[in-house]
Amino acid sequence: MNASDTTSRRWLWTGLILTGLFVIVPLLLSLAGRSYFYQIANTIMIFALLAASMHLVTGVAGLLQLGHAAFYGIGGYGAALLATHFKLSFAATIPLAGLMAALIAFLVAVPTMRLVSIYFAVATLGIGQMLHVITLNWVAVTKGPNGILLFGGMKLFDIDFSKPVPAYYLVAVIVAACVYVIHRLSHSYYGNALRALREDDQCADAMGINTPRLKLESFTVSGFFAGVAGALWAHTAGYISPADFNFNVSILILSMVVLGGLGSLPGSILGAIILIGLPEVLREFKAGDFRNIIIGVVLFGVILFQPRGLIGEVSALDFIRNQFGLGRKARSDGKQMRVGWL
Amino acid sequence: MSAFLETRQLGRTFGGLKAVDDVSMAIEQGELVGLIGPNGAGKTTLFNLISGFTTPTSGEVLLKGERIDGLTPHDIARRGIGRTFQNLRIFPNISVFDNVTVGAIGHENIGLGSIFPWQKAKSDRITHKSFEALEAVGLLADADDLAANISYGKRKYLEIARALAMQPDLLILDEPAAGLNETETRHLADFIRRLHREGRTIILIEHDMRLVMSICQRVIVLASGRKICDGTPERVQQDAGVLEAYLGVDE
Amino acid sequence: MDYYLQQLVIGLSLGMVYALVAIGFTLIFGVLNVVNFAHGEIYTIGAFAGLLLFVSFAPPLVVVLLVVLAVGALTGVGLERFAFKPFRRFNDEATLKSRAMREATLMSSLALSIVAREGIELVFGSQFQSLPLQHMLNSPIKIGPVTIVDGDLIIFGTSFLMLAGLQFVLKHTSVGLSIRAVSNNALGARYVGIDTDRTIAWTFAVGSGMGAVAGILVGLYYGAIFPAMGFTPGIKAFVAMVMGGLSSIPGAVICALIIGISEALSSIFVSSVWQDLVAYAFLIITLIFFPRGIFGGARERV
Incomplete structure (x- = not known):
């Protein structure tokens, strides 16, 4: 295998993913022709970003996070308030919502x-619950259980992205960019440092890894992306309420990460697709909402029977090193392997 | 001219127990020093004091003339002290190669910025150093195996490789021969000798008296937290106090 | 002044209920070193079991409490069997105390708690269940300047009896002895011939039974029985356990009372909707400033 082969493979997979996201899925959605399906697609992408951000902090850095929905909620409420009270444009609310969530995450993490x-x-569970109580009862700002309606849609450079197809593309671009950053963080030596502190933080410390700083960083970064996801949710749904960000949502995100495989980024995304998609598919056949019970059963089954998840960390890392050519080629004893990160 | 590593009246008490009591020692650059003592003599505590895992209750530790006591373990590690652990602490669920990279990552002080392309030189150095360290211990063929799946003997070398990847000025090995058979111990002795010949400063904490006596130029003996002897292996072997300390606890 | 006394009494009842739930948490944590996330659902199940009894047979309260105790104990044993036992495949010390095991059981019990809560919701719906009025424990009793309801007395009485019963079981029965032995040193207990699996099952039975009784007591007291009712008391009991130093039963009981009273008194100053924040604030403050619990005591690295 030579260098150009590596490069072409990397482009093959990148191309496949981008084609799927920007050509095939929109094509299927337009064939299905119902705007409801676009909404599901957006929800899946937003939860894929949430799962990816939790993957970084829980899967890679090993910090079991039971309050992720709090940062998602801060992003959602941040964006909604910035858009309704301060009349900020869509383009400004997304990064600002992310920064707000990151700031709170930082303050929580210290x-x-x-x-x-x-x-x-x-502790994260407690903090998540505190924020939930606040959004529920600080009626003057959050309108309490009634939630906030967002008017004005998604306008970017005077182009309206509120219609299903443009909205899909907008969400897809933002989510893809964010997931790319998470991918770079977890599939690099930075990710190795995080894994080391997951495995044994004292030992990592003795190796010269600044473990407190890394924990703080990964938690803050994860909060940022959860905030971005929240802002996207607020804008695409057009309405948010405290129920969108309660404990069940934290558990839903955790279940996605555990189902896909702790430490596996492709797994987390697959988990998001399954756990958002499956209840929708079932809903088509049966009345009644079994979503939460399915999540409970799936989470239990995975922990008991498939603790590594659908795509375990080891195979995910192998896949990324080989198919994306991100590992360094090595040869010893006639054995070919890819190790480390480029 | 101060020594490379120096402890001055170093002490640490746990409750009422003096685990390390008034230990002063000096290690010169390029030395291979053995640290021995019966069980519970305070060897590992002394070691933890030097590497920052425990803070001393009295005294000070100096590395190249600068005080390092009270610093965090990662600060001390970055100043050039690499260590292994008595009870093997590898990262089981990542590959052998990734284990070793952690040492190099610590040395390069990698941060969030590492995702930017202009930081690629750092990644390359980490890869390079990790390969070097794995090659030095002869584990290159196992590089992509999960660390949990390699044999006990190999894990010992993996720990040393990880410490070597930190490019340490001082290497502290905590009972590297524990659990190894005679042949493996002999290999280990050769390996430590080679590291020393390459110019590394090494402190070796060991239970295996023969290993220490055969490869160290200087031996320091601890008993009940105090330094009771410091000299060449020959001198230590003839020291009455050492004999008493060892015989007294049936070793 | 009377108003404050009134709130104090309410706080005490509330605290007693948290204490009953917290004891289950604490017992289980002491023995297994794990957090049983489904403990709040045991409380819910207790309330629903009692409700079903009342509407179908309307037996006297004592019978209901005893049946609920049994239902809770059985559910606890079942929970242990499915959510905890499968993870004890290896019985060495390292595995028993490992982080992986703790996190796996935390998540497995969390998963089962979701299944239980949603299952109840599928059957009964998510709304409040209407309890026949004559069974509710809210007939007023005037004691001096303070008006309390008979529920307060019954909660005090039952909690007190159960705490005394627990002390008796722990101190004077062979099951209690094994529970204390396993809690102290699981491996040592095994070496001296204690059946740890059975002891753990017993621990779940005792802890869960008390949690279930707390559920029906609160249901009768407030007249509020609904599928998600166990979540908040579960968290508050957990907070009490952490504050009390994780494996100390007296510590957990005292802290549960502190939380209950603080919550009741907080409603003097702010709207009662903010009352839940008190427990969360206690949790965060304890974890950050008193990682060994507010009474100190030995504990591993948190």
Whole structure:
């Protein structure tokens, strides 16, 4: 295998993904012809971003996060308030919502980073619940359980992206860009450093890894992307309420990451597709909303029978090193392998 | 001219117990020093004090003339102290190669900015150093195996490789021969000798008396937290206090 | 002044209920070192079991409480069997205390709690269940300047009896002895011939039974029985456990009372909708400033 082969493979897979996202899926959606399907597609993409951002902090860095919906909610409410109260444009609210979520994530992370494992998990749960109580009851700002309606749609450079097809493309571009950044972070030596602190943070510290800083960084970055997802949700749905960001949503995102495989970015995205898509498919056949019970059953089944998830971390990393040519080729004892990161 | 690594009246108490008591020692650049002592003598505590895992209750630690006590382990590691652990602490769920890269990553002080293309030189250096370290311990053929799946003996070398990838000025090996058989121990002795010949400063904490006596130029003996002897292997072997310390605890 | 006393009494009842739930958490954490996330659902199941009994047979309260205790205990054993036991495949010390095991059981119990809650919701719907009025425990009793309801007395009485019963079980029965032994040193207990699996099942039975009784008591007290009712008390009980130092039952009980009273008193100053924040604030403050619990005591690295 030579260098040009590596490059062409990387482009093959990148091309496949981009074609799928920007050509094949929109084509299928337009064949189906119902605007409801576009909405599902947007939801799947937004949750793929949420799952990817949780993948970074829970899968790669090993910080069990039970309050991810809080940052998603901060992004959602941030965007909604910026758009309705301050009349900021769509283009401005997305990054600002992300930054707001990142700032809160940073403030949350500073005191809780010392905690390990389940104690950290419970602290994030507590913080998520606090934010939920606040959005529910700080009626003057959040309108409480009534939620906030967003008018004005999604306008970018005076072009209206509110119609299903442009909205799909807009969400797809933003989500793809964010997931790309998460991919670069988790599939690089930075990701290796995060994995080291997941495996044994004291030992990583003795290797010269600044573990507190890394935890803080990964948590903040993850918060940022959750915030962006929240802003996208607020704009595409046109309406948000506290129920969109409650504990069940945190668990839904966690289930996606666990189902796909902790530490596996393609797995997290697959998890999002399955856990958003499956209840929709079932809804087509049967009345009643079984979504949450399905999530519970799936989460339980995966933890018990397939703890590595559908696409385990090891195979995901192998795949990315080989198919995207991101690993360094090495040869020893006649054995060919790809190791490390480019 | 101060020594390469120096401890001055270093002490650490846990509750009422003096785990390390008033230990002063100096290690010169390029030395291979053995640190021995019966069980519970405070070897590992001394070691943790030097590498920043435990903070001393008294005294100070100096590396190249600068105080390092009170710094975090990662600061101390970056100043050039690489270590292994008594009870093998590899990262089990990542590959052998990725394990080794962690040492190099610590040395390069990689951060969020590493995703930018202009940081590629750093990644290349990490890859390069990791290959070098793996080659040095002879684990290149296992590079893409999961660390949990390689043999115990290989894991020992993996830990050393990870420490080597940190490009340490001082390498501290905590009981590297524990759990190895005689042949493996002999290989390890040769390997440590080679590292020393290449100019590395090494402190070797060991239970295996023969290993220490055969490869170290200087041996420091701890007993009940105190330094009781410091000299050539021959001198230590003839020291009455050392004999007493060891016989007293049935070793 | 009377108003404050009134709130204090309400807070005490609330705290007693949290204490009953917290004891289950604490027992289980002490023995297994894991967080049982489905504990709140045991509370819900207790409430629903009691509700079903009332509407179908309308037996006396004592019978209901005893049946609910049994239902809770059985559910707890079942929960242990499905959500915890499968993860104890390896019985060495390292596995028992490993982070992976803790996180796996945390998530498995979380998953089962979702299934239980949603299952109840599918059957009964998510709304409040109407409880026949004559069963509700809210007939007023005037004691001096304070008006309390008979529910307060019954909650005090039952909680007190159960706490005393628990002390008796732990101190004077062989099951209690094994629970304390496993909690102290699981491996050592196994070496001296204690059946750890059985002991763990018993722990779940005892803890869950108490949680279930707390559920029906609250249901009768507030007249509010609904599928998601266990979530908030579950978290508050958890907070009490953390504050109390994780494996100390007296610590958990005292902290549960502190939380209950603080919540009741907080409603003097702010609208009662903010009352839930009190427990979360306690949680965060405890985790950050008192990682060993507010009474100190030994504990591993948090």
